[in-house]
Amino acid sequence: MREMSQLKRVLDNGDMAVTAECGPPKGADPEAIFKKAELLRGKVDAINVTDNQTAIVRMSSLAACGLLISAGLDPVLQVVVRDRNRIALQSDILGASAMGIRNILCLSGDHQSFGNQPQAMGVFDLDSIQLIQVAKTMRDEGTVWGGDPLTKAPELFIGAAANPFADPLELRVIRLAKKIRAGTNFIQTQCVYNLDRFEQWMNMARDRGLPEHVSILAGVTPLKSSGMAQYMRDRVSGIDIPDELMKRMQGVPKNRQRQEGINICVETIQRLKEIQGIRGFHIMAIEWEEAVGEIVARADLLPRPSFDQD
Amino acid sequence: MSQTSKENKITLALFYCQNIPESGKQDRQSLEEEYGKSIRLFPIPCSGRLEPLHLLRALEEFADVAYVITCPEGECRYFDGNLRAKKRVQRTREIIESIGLEGERIGIVMNKNSKSLARQAHEIMENITHLRPSPVLSPHRAQQEKGEKRDNC
Amino acid sequence: MASKYIIDTQAVPNRFEVLTQSGIIAWEEGCLKCPVCVKKQCVYGVYDNRDLDIRQMIDSLDNQCMNCLRCVQGCPKELIHKSINPEYEALGDSHWTPYVIAKSWYQAETGKIPVSGAGYSGPFSGPGFDSMWTDMSEIVRPTRDGIHGREYISTGIHLGKTPRHLTFTDSGDLDSDPSFLVDIPLPIILRIPPFGSLGKNTIKGWALAAKKLGTFLALPYEMIDEEIIAFKECLIPSISPAQPYGDDGLGGVRLIEVLWGKNWKAITRQITETHPSAMTAIRLPLVGGIKETVLSLVNSGVSIISLEGTSNGRLVDDNSVFMRDTIRSIHLALVEHGIRDEVTLLVGGGLSMAEHVAKAIICGADGVVIDLPILIALECRMCRRCTKELPCPVEIDQAASSWVASRTINLLGAWHNQILEIMGAMGIRDVRRLRGEAGRAMFFEDLDRNTFGSLGEVQEGYELE
Amino acid sequence: MITAEQKPIDEIREMIEPYEKILLLGCDSCVAECAAGGEKETAMLASTLRIAAKMEGRDVLIHEKTVDRQCVKDFILPLDDIINQYDAVLSLGCGAGVQAVAEIFSEIPIIPALNTKFIGETRDQGYWVENCIGCGDCMLYYFGGVCPLTRCAKNLLNGPCGGSKDGKCEVDPEVPCAWQLIFERLSAFNALERLEKIYPPKDWSEKQGRGPRKIIREDQQL
């Protein structure tokens, strides 16, 4: 069983880390996971598994992570507080750790009304920051929330998301600081298109000395088409695509738009590398895992470091 | 006893049900003669007429201690006025305790054995001799004393 | 008196919350907070204006309630009750009743006469002046409307000896000396009350009131200081024969009173010599056998006699006898001796309401002296705590002199109007004509005996219901 | 009505600590009925806070005022005349009242003095009990006038859990099992067949909506 998170090792080692995202299937077939796993193997350090993303029912994130473990990969278990109360969340954390899952990403989750179960009761017993605290308590204190001891503490590398593009900007930095204070080890940001805004956020974070306490992985998402760009800009909350990027996508013929998306993505990574305090990248190629390999390669992020298993 | 209270400069606000024995105007005045400024008497038609606010306001403005004497249990003309008073006093005690004031500064005596107003007042005065001047009023009091001294000069 | 005598009154607010007969007890526990709460429907807005007066711990529910009982009768949980206010019940004593005190407060506050609806509510009759009814005229004895009508009703009296006749010089000028006659427009003289928490401003306020009313304030000589002497033309210094009397600084005072005592004659003589322009009066305690004394005083030339009963309207030497009949007998004796107009009889002690003025005059007084009413006008509760050196609950000594004056004027204004009412009803247009007019009064004892005296017989076995 | 309870005094004192001129704002509707925020409670709290301040030797100005309802703008707006005299408002309204006042007076801190509890019934004098969670989709018809969503600790819609014993809830043996009550009520008027039905998962969107729920009645608007 894996003793340590690959992602943690990479970061501890001082290397640029790379993670990617993998959405579980809307069905019970494990093959879908394995297929995506193979596409990402060797290209990234760890693979995020989304948790009923956009509130649409999918295979559980925990189970999918288990499948990735069995495939010898390092998964990042995404956990949203929307669907489970603190009892379920803590028990899932214990189960995950037992299965060798070392990374968790603590999230609020999209509101249930957006998905295919709009009548469901949203739980939101904890919020994402509280979940970070709970996970940290379980790991560092060896107790559940409230103080009852655990027979064995989970081993966890705790992550959280950050969105530099939502308003108000000041509050975004405050929230980042709070997540760090709560105990997060790494941050994966919302996908970056507006580099100016991102830099502004990073500057503010740096002013407070935040990057010293956490590994920030900048999120990127290759645009498949100008239509997708349009959709993401207009419909997906927290996405900020500047006009020149929109124009650039629109200025390219349809059949070459995918390629242009990858180009943009690679350029973005290159520019992000310049920003002080960025410790890696989180590539969210939504249902387009094939693109990850090319992006990583073109961004000079290969090969991924490997460590001997102890 | 009155001397003790003079030394302590304790002021008692005493509310009492008009039904308790020997509580007429004359009885009241002899008490006032005895205790001087240490007692402020407020006859009320029924102890249930008293509300926590009366007690609080008394402590806020002029009294170191506020007490209520009710008629004996079961003898209220309004049936449960004295029981209401008891509960209100209890609640008011809790309130002042919650801000760090001694609960003893508020009290209730449910009259028994037809004790006279004077006797009840004496007993209450005896009960409160150990209390220091109220921290609520002490700043004022300090000023007042200063003022008096000035006058004496 | 050329112009009509009107006392200008103006509402003067109380300094302390008043005490009223009954208050509201409204339990809060169990209140349902009905959307249409009886408290919100109060016609008088009593609950909307609710406030707690800390000085006396008086909830405004205690004194603003007008007793309509609609809230008591409407609350679905029956959480609202009424109660008699023990503080009100404890006001005063059997003579200075809570009713008398409360109505006096009202008059001093508003300057208005007490008016109420729904008929008379008091006892059938009462002690002293309360056992008298004044007459009224119906059809055969015309009068004019006292207040709103066209005829002037005079309440003025003069103090001093009325000359039996006037003499004139050959040239037709008046030869008689009118200087020993002082007019006051109201048959009422004020006197410093026997007790009270009085301050300098209190005395000054009363002096000011006396001045504005055109009457006098009688006060102990010792109370006169530099400030008060400024009001000299409306002061009556009272000089006690027990005290040494020398150069008094009373120049310009119009009337000086000498208290009854061993030396009264010597002192009176001394005063007459020092102040030839001042009139002197003798103040006598009203005792059982006083009639003879009065007769001899008048015969010896005393022109103003002030008779003083106890503060509850009785004889000084017999608390069971009300002064009413003694005044009557003195008056009748003076009439019998043909010397009634040689003297002005003033009566004081226990006069508490406007009607007592008229009734005392009907019994034979020329005018009255009042003391405690002007103290009650200042919100006094007649608790007499001041006599035991306890603090005054309404801090009378702290009141400004202008407030004292206005309250006193208001009270007297209301009394004046009531005297007009009662005189108008009697068809009497000059208060001097009311003096001794016992025929314009009905006396309880006579009426009751005449009417019911024969209704005493009950035979054995008969049942009363 | 909405029920509430006064917060612990220490918490209130801590919140108002920075301010020197404070208006205590009572609300004379629901929270007055449950003896938490009416005129009387407001006066009592004001007096208590003044006493506490005096004990600390602090010179704090505390005034009190009670409006008919803090959750209705028309009752709040008149406060405009006086609110500028204060550094902060300590509201004894329910959460709705606090927010409504805060929304109107955006420049001044509005501090809650109460913990808002639930929608409930005055069961007895001094005893208030929750009996509606405001789910937005009332099912009381099916359950004989007893709401399992509120009164069953597990919000069960298809009958009691296995913990019901002697008609009492396993969570609190003082509390009658809602399903016992439902059963008795429905038996009383022969409607037990309503219990045969399987009630599908509840549509919670009526309760949780997308952010704050609202009702808009155009016919009521001008």
Next chain:
Amino acid sequence: MSLNNKPPEVMITPSRFRNPIGKYRLHRTDDCIGCGKCVDLCPYGVHVIRVGHVLTNNHYRCVGPECPNPCYEACPAQALSLNRNPTFDTMGDLRWTPDLLVSTWYMAENGTVPPRGLEYRIGGSDGGFDRLRLVFSPAHGTQLEAPHEDVDIGIDLNRRDDSSHHIRIDVPFYGAGMSYGSVSIITMLSRVTAAAALGTFCSTGEGGYPDELKPYDDHVITQVATGLFGVREETIQRVKIVEFKYAQGAKPGLGGHLLGDKVTPAVASMREAVVGYPLFSPFPFHSVYSVEDHKKHVDWIKAINPKALIAVKVSTPTDVDMVAVGSYYAGAHIMHLDGSYGGTGAAPDIAKKNIAMPIEYAVPRVHRFLKEEGIRDKMTVIASGGIRTPHDVAKIIALGADGVCTGTAELVALGCIRCHNCERGRGCARGIATTDPELTELIDLEWGTQRIINLFMAWRKELIRILERFGMKSITELVGRTDCLVHLDYMNK
């Protein structure tokens, strides 16, 4: 002319207030087990059962310690206790004691005198009526089961035997004048409607003759008072009895005064005056300064309405007996003596308390004097101003009156509580003596009418019972029978 109606029916008409006030209150603790024993025991319906809960809803019916089956002693859970109601003791005054108020309310609700626990016969003024007692000889039995209807309590109002109407009223009382303005139109209509049902009359008072009263013209007395408000030829021609008001007992020797606030548009138009301005009725009639002037007044009415009976309402000065004789010679049929204890509207306290003599003194004096003059049989003497109870009626008739006028008693039946604030603010807070439109609506006409009917039916029964105990068949036998009375202060002295 005799009205001789069948007496109206009594219908139970409870208080219009949610919590009627009684002398006692019962308290039920949580110990109540809901057994309902108290409900069964109580003869007065104090307790009721509602959905398994026993509630003490009708405190006001409790007769307290005089109860034959005291629930508070029998309660198996000892959950009940009894106290005198402190609120009860805050009501009323010495003349209208709380006992009298509550018993009058009882009569207005039930049409009978209260069973026990309440003093319904005398007040607490400690003189006059309240020290007089009826003396019953043992010859005529004691309590009667049911009053005998063959006892006649009606009286003739025209005893001059002249050409005016011959009017007989079925009860020895009629309604005294209370003006429109001093009381509401509903109060006025309730009184008049009840008077019609009872076969008697009710006076309009001096505030005019509202059109609403037209259907009852045959039962209305219209008043000609010094202010002549609303007096027109037409109003005088409409009625059978015209009343001259020279004075009124509540403010003898003084004029009337209606505050500006009460002069609403309706009142102003009725009185032909200006809205919002106070109205004074002067004292006395400035056109009457002698018996001769008085006769001219009477002649004036006779010229307008030749068959009208003339009532002369005066208060009670020392020479009231002379006034009565003078009025007879001027042509009056009814001598109405108004003592100083009545009155609706505001009057100066000094006048109510001090001016003119109580009615108990005036009536014997007039009775005696008219007798001495040989004209007692030609004149109907009506007394008012302080008649509160059927016992007062019997006493004043025994002192020499033929009948009485009532006023305050009717207001009490309508819920008056004697707070004495008739003139304050918007007028009577209980909606009786007010012109405020909102407060007026507090009373429903049908309710008000029935309450007054009930009250007087109780009086009627009580008067019949009293007459039977005197062994009399007609109330006219009682007139001047002072031997039927004893005054406690002079008893067996």
